[in-house]
Amino acid sequence: MKDFIHLFTQLDQTTKTNTKVNALVDYFNTANDSDKLWCIALLSHRRPKGVIKTAQLRNWAAEIANIPLWLFEDTYHIVGDLAETLASVHPNTEHKSDKNLTEWINFIIEIKALEEEAKKEKILWAWNQLDQSGRFAFNKLLTGGWRMGVSQKLMTKALSKSTEIEESTIAHRLMGDWKAEETTFHDLIMEQKEEDLISKPYPFYLAYALEQEPSELGEVDDWQIERKWDGIRAQLIVRKDEIFIWSRGEELVTHQFPELEVLKDILPNGTVLDGEILVYKDDEIQNFNLLQSRLGRKTVSKNQLENAPIIIKVYDCLEYNGKDIRETPLNERRTILEDIYTNYTSEVLHLSECLQAKNWEEVIEARKESRATKSEGLMIKRKDSTYQIGRKKGDWWKWKIDPLSIDAILIYAMQGHGRRANLFTDYTFAVWKGEELVPFTKAYSGLTDKEFKEIDSFVRKNTKERFGPVRSVNAELVFEIAFEGIAKSTRHKSGISLRFPRMLRWRKDKPKEEANSLEDLEKLLEQYG
Amino acid sequence: MSLLKFTKKGIYCEQAKVYIDTWKPVDYAIITHAHADHSRNGNKHYLSTSLSKPIIQYRLGKDISIEGIEYGEKRVINGVQFSFHPAGHIIGSAQLRVEYKGEVWVVSGDYKLENDGISTPFEAIQCNVFITECTFGLPVFKWKEQQIIYNEINDWWKKNKTEGKATIISAYSLGKAQRILKNIDSSIGQIYTHGAIYNTNEVIQHMGIDLLETTLVDDSQKKKDFEGALIIAPPAAIGSSWEKRFPIHETGIVSGWMALRGARRRSAVDRGFVLSDHADWEGLNLAIKATQCEKVITTHGYTDIFTQWLNEQGIEAQVESTEFEGEGNQ
Numbered sequence: 001m002k003d004f005i006h007l008f009t010q011l012d013q014t015t016k017t018n019t020k021v022n023a024l025v026d027y028f029n030t031a032n033d034s035d036k037l038w039c040i041a042l043l044s045h046r047r048p049k050g051v052i053k054t055a056q057l058r059n060w061a062a063e064i065a066n067i068p069l070w071l072f073e074d075t076y077h078i079v080g081d082l083a084e085t086l087a088s089v090h091p092n093t094e095h096k097s098d099k100n101l102t103e104w105i106n107f108i109i110e111i112k113a114l115e116e117e118a119k120k121e122k123i124l125w126a127w128n129q130l131d132q133s134g135r136f137a138f139n140k141l142l143t144g145g146w147r148m149g150v151s152q153k154l155m156t157k158a159l160s161k162s163t164e165i166e167e168s169t170i171a172h173r174l175m176g177d178w179k180a181e182e183t184t185f186h187d188l189i190m191e192q193k194e195e196d197l198i199s200k201p202y203p204f205y206l207a208y209a210l211e212q213e214p215s216e217l218g219e220v221d222d223w224q225i226e227r228k229w230d231g232i233r234a235q236l237i238v239r240k241d242e243i244f245i246w247s248r249g250e251e252l253v254t255h256q257f258p259e260l261e262v263l264k265d266i267l268p269n270g271t272v273l274d275g276e277i278l279v280y281k282d283d284e285i286q287n288f289n290l291l292q293s294r295l296g297r298k299t300v301s302k303n304q305l306e307n308a309p310i311i312i313k314v315y316d317c318l319e320y321n322g323k324d325i326r327e328t329p330l331n332e333r334r335t336i337l338e339d340i341y342t343n344y345t346s347e348v349l350h351l352s353e354c355l356q357a358k359n360w361e362e363v364i365e366a367r368k369e370s371r372a373t374k375s376e377g378l379m380i381k382r383k384d385s386t387y388q389i390g391r392k393k394g395d396w397w398k399w400k401i402d403p404l405s406i407d408a409i410l411i412y413a414m415q416g417h418g419r420r421a422n423l424f425t426d427y428t429f430a431v432w433k434g435e436e437l438v439p440f441t442k443a444y445s446g447l448t449d450k451e452f453k454e455i456d457s458f459v460r461k462n463t464k465e466r467f468g469p470v471r472s473v474n475a476e477l478v479f480e481i482a483f484e485g486i487a488k489s490t491r492h493k494s495g496i497s498l499r500f501p502r503m504l505r506w507r508k509d510k511p512k513e514e515a516n517s518l519e520d521l522e523k524l525l526e527q528y529g
Numbered sequence: 530m531s532l533l534k535f536t537k538k539g540i541y542c543e544q545a546k547v548y549i550d551t552w553k554p555v556d557y558a559i560i561t562h563a564h565a566d567h568s569r570n571g572n573k574h575y576l577s578t579s580l581s582k583p584i585i586q587y588r589l590g591k592d593i594s595i596e597g598i599e600y601g602e603k604r605v606i607n608g609v610q611f612s613f614h615p616a617g618h619i620i621g622s623a624q625l626r627v628e629y630k631g632e633v634w635v636v637s638g639d640y641k642l643e644n645d646g647i648s649t650p651f652e653a654i655q656c657n658v659f660i661t662e663c664t665f666g667l668p669v670f671k672w673k674e675q676q677i678i679y680n681e682i683n684d685w686w687k688k689n690k691t692e693g694k695a696t697i698i699s700a701y702s703l704g705k706a707q708r709i710l711k712n713i714d715s716s717i718g719q720i721y722t723h724g725a726i727y728n729t730n731e732v733i734q735h736m737g738i739d740l741l742e743t744t745l746v747d748d749s750q751k752k753k754d755f756e757g758a759l760i761i762a763p764p765a766a767i768g769s770s771w772e773k774r775f776p777i778h779e780t781g782i783v784s785g786w787m788a789l790r791g792a793r794r795r796s797a798v799d800r801g802f803v804l805s806d807h808a809d810w811e812g813l814n815l816a817i818k819a820t821q822c823e824k825v826i827t828t829h830g831y832t833d834i835f836t837q838w839l840n841e842q843g844i845e846a847q848v849e850s851t852e853f854e855g856e857g858n859q
Binding site (some may be wrong): 012013014015066067070071072074075078079080081083085088090093398422449460461463466 | 566579667670671673786788789790792793794795797799800801831833834837838841850852
């Protein structure tokens with residue numbers, strides 16, 4: 001497994017995409033077919049599952065390291081990665097094994113059926129065969145959570161370089177529910193398939209954020225104004241009686257959204273639409289957090305289909321009657337889109353309406369309705385624009401609404417884990433209620449590394465009390481907390497909960513007395529909740 | 530009366546009316562070693578080891594009132610006997626032994642057990658109360674033999690050299706930088722140092738300590754001069770405009786924190802080398818056992834966890850809060 005560990009270490013050591021791709025290409029050029037196939041399987045989250053309970057691993061690792069379980073758990077909390085903690089507390093430092101990746105995977109698959117005592121014996125043997133980095137890779141095979149910073153797209157790119165097969169073809173060949181145990185590298189990747197061509201997507205056209213006044217764009221009549229929907233951007237392809245859905249990351253997500261399957265029988269072959277996948281329930285678009293429960297899963301449960309049913313709201317047409325119409329101006333594509341929408345109706349096919357505005361003032365007014373319409377602002381598209389490739393300035397603009405915000409005081413801090421293992425970076429914030437401070441939200445992001453360091457040093461010098469990993473600190477630092485939504489909550493002492501809270505900026509200019517109050521928050525709740 | 534107390538200004542010996550490694554200005558400060566979190570500005574008088582003295586003077590000013598004494602030399606103040614003993618952390622670093630009426634306390638400052646070839650090696654001192662850091666007081670911190678790490682650094686430098694790249698190492702100007710210079714394979718290529726390190730090296734060479742000669746990075750060099758070379762710089766210089774003068778290069782951090790994959794990723798450098806001037810988990814436990822102390826006081830690092838661990842091992846331990854920082858977060 002040395003070559004795989006080497007690949008893993010290389011991927012881990014760099015943040016540069018090119019270096020990662022090259023490391024993968026090197027691996028794909030040298031490893032045997034079976035190891036290559038397993039590598040692809042692992043990178044696309046297809047490891048052998050349910051082999052072992054992590055509770056058992058923790059117990060055994062603590063036992064071998066001769067430390068109490070609580071110490072293992074506290075250490076794990078700080079390290080932030082179970083496989084790493086398991087690997088690091090183990091005393092062996094020598095790599096003794098000559099098994100390759102496939103052999104180790106088979107070793108793991110065989111363990112699955114064993115009784116607990118036999119499992120333990122096997123795993124302790126394996127840990128003792130490997131050095132720290134080998135154990136880490138082995139544990140990742142057991143426990144999953146391969147966050148090696150390799151997206152499906154990056155892996156696709158590397159495979160494409162190594163095999164000289166087009167990226168979109170590879171992406172398609174990798175989709176579906178293939179199992180490494182049941183196929184070969186040749187069958188999966190190298191063999192020409194008919195669907196390769198019909199699934200091929202177009203590159204997405206992406207908008208720039210509007211930073212100037214909209215009136216500076218010229219005549220309002222030259223622009224098509226739509227709501228900016230807060231969902232998942234998707235390209236829907238119907239060709240040869242098949243349907244394919246591509247995400248903006250150019251990953252095939254067809255199987256994640258089975259509700260849209262019906263469209264393959266409704267839409268005519270040779271149709272490609274651009275739109276937004278949204279949760280739609282009780283005749284209303286639902287919040288993004290409900291959609292989140294549907295993402296990143298290979299199978300969708302019945303429960304999820306009931307709780308978070310999705311639709312696609314389409315706003316552009318890229319192919320019609322099998323013809324690429326991206327060079328046709330937007331207003332003509334819009335006519336085609338509206339024709340499709342009128343002629344081929346389905347409950348899961350919605351149209352993103354154009355807003356009618358006589359002048360920019362009306363556009364500004366319409367933007368203010370964004371929260372009420374469950375959108376995150378407006379899209380402003382030039383009516384004669386073609387459908388371009390990637391992020392291009394000039395023709396398509398997104399004009400998002402400002403987040404809600406409130407000034408709050410830092411009162412508790414906790415050490416982060418993983419990337420932030422030795423810094424106080426997880427904070428709880430409070431607002432005034434009379435003379436008292438009421439905690440109302442946590443936030444972890446939005447500051448620079450330099451600011452985190454500064455606050456870390458403040459926390460160390462201003463600790464009042466310690467509650468396990470949490471420290472209460474002198475209430476002095478004020479931060480502007482931004483958030484996307486506010487709702488009533490019975491779970492929080494303050495009675496409210498926020499969506500996507502983050503630190504917008506450190507208000508070094510504000511004394512703590514000038515932070516906001518619970519009353520201010522309640523007003524926001526009344527207005528936007 | 531407790532022999533040493535933790536006060537708002539620092540560790541205090543009331544009987545002798547002196548402070549140890551103070552963080553607020555006092556009349557008489559005894560200093561375990563010259564790092565900034567232990568040796569601060571503004572004290573009226575300093576007592577340190579003879580090896581630390583020139584470094585403290587270089588860092589805090591020529592005109593400070595400071596006296597240096599040898600390891601093992603005794604100094605009695607109002608009946609309290611003080612002596613320095615090697616801590617193995619950096620050049621001149623010491624543990625302070627404090628004895629009064631048969632009771633012995635040791636303030637260990639920062640320490641490591643491994644002999645790095647440049648700091649006077651650590652010696653265990655028997656005592657009643659041992660005051661210790663625990664910067665790396667978790668069982669995941671286990672240092673490899675240092676030669677393995679030096680080999681890794683050498684190999685990386687060689688690889689960069691064949692690719693025509695420069696190699697930049699981030700290391701503390703006092704301690705890590707000299708340790709690397711002492712142990713690196715200088716036959717690979719030319720070695721440059723940042724001003725902060727170059728100047729510290731001069732102070733140390735002046736003391737008669739043998740240290741590899743390096744070239745100061747200044748405006749006289751051209752980009753091309755650095756191709757294949759090794760450049761040692763303090764963490765603050767990495768990512769600053771100072772770095773722009775170098776051609777294509779790879780950057781590495783040498784720190785105990787690099788044992789954590791998360792910390793390594795946060796640093797966003799090309800390579801992380803696990804090498805520290807602090808004791809690892811095993812080192813801390815060994816050092817404490819060797820003192821045969823009745824009680825341990827932990828001052829900085831993973832104090833809560835490490836203290837609970839010691840108590841469960843039957844070693845009475847407690848946490849006292851200080852303003853020591855251990856190995857920086859870089």
